Amino acid sequence: MSFISSPVDWTTWTPVIPATLMFIVKDGRILLIEKKRGLGAGKINGPGGKIDAGETPLESVMRETQEELCVLPINPRKLGELWFSMGDIPDILCHVYRADDFTGTPTETEEAVPLWYSLQSIPYQRMWEDDIHWLPLLLEDKTFLGKFVFEGDSMQWSHVETGVAW
Numbered sequence: 161m162s163f164i165s166s167p168v169d170w171t172t173w174t175p176v177i178p179a180t181l182m183f184i185v186k187d188g189r190i191l192l193i194e195k196k197r198g199l200g201a202g203k204i205n206g207p208g209g210k211i212d213a214g215e216t217p218l219e220s221v222m223r224e225t226q227e228e229l230c231v232l233p234i235n236p237r238k239l240g241e242l243w244f245s246m247g248d249i250p251d252i253l254c255h256v257y258r259a260d261d262f263t264g265t266p267t268e269t270e271e272a273v274p275l276w277y278s279l280q281s282i283p284y285q286r287m288w289e290d291d292i293h294w295l296p297l298l299l300e301d302k303t304f305l306g307k308f309v310f311e312g313d314s315m316q317w318s319h320v321e322t323g324v325a326w
């Protein structure tokens with residue numbers, strides 16, 4: 161089923177789970193992960209995860225990137241937010257960061273396999289369906305707000321605006 165107008169009233173939508181994503185872009189390549197467990201296991205994504213109680217989004221994305229890949233982003237900046245109405249699981253608000261450098265060596269952990277891709281060969285077919293709607297904006301250094309309605313793994317509706325001030 162596809163909707164022309166949103167099946168969700170975003171003016172009253174209330175996220176349950178705050179989360180983060182980090183994309184490190186360096187020398188014409190992007191550092192992604194193959195997620196080994198949890199929500200989205202088997203998919204390719206950026207490192208990130210749920211924000212712990214008492215953490216800021218920035219603290220969380222630094223911790224998650226260190227835990228999942230053993231690297232620390234340098235000068236991260238927030239470029240986007242993703243609002244996910246998920247249907248069968250609690251709704252997620254995800255803060256999206258970009259960094260252009262890092263310290264450490266990307267290393268496989270219990271949670272993730274590090275994968276470098278050239279910016280011309282990002283594997284969108286192995287990623288969440290929404291990613292192709294906003295990751296190109298992040299690569300252009302543009303800010304964005306994406307709103308997505310999912311049923312299971314299937315995206316039912318999407319809207320992305322750019323030029324958002326965070």
Ligand SMILES: Nc1ncnc2c1[nH]c(=O)n2[C@H]1C[C@H](O)[C@@H](COP(=O)(O)OP(=O)(O)OP(=O)(O)O)O1
Pocket residue numbers: 179180181197198199200205207208209210211244252254288289290291
């Ligand atoms: N649709 C979509 N596109 C892109 N990215 C995501 C989604 N849905 C999502 O949930 N995500 C991202 C947001 C988060 O970075 C992860 C989900 O976090 P999760 O792995 O469940 O959180 P952790 O804290 O690492 O997991 P546990 O430690 O609880 O296992 O996916």
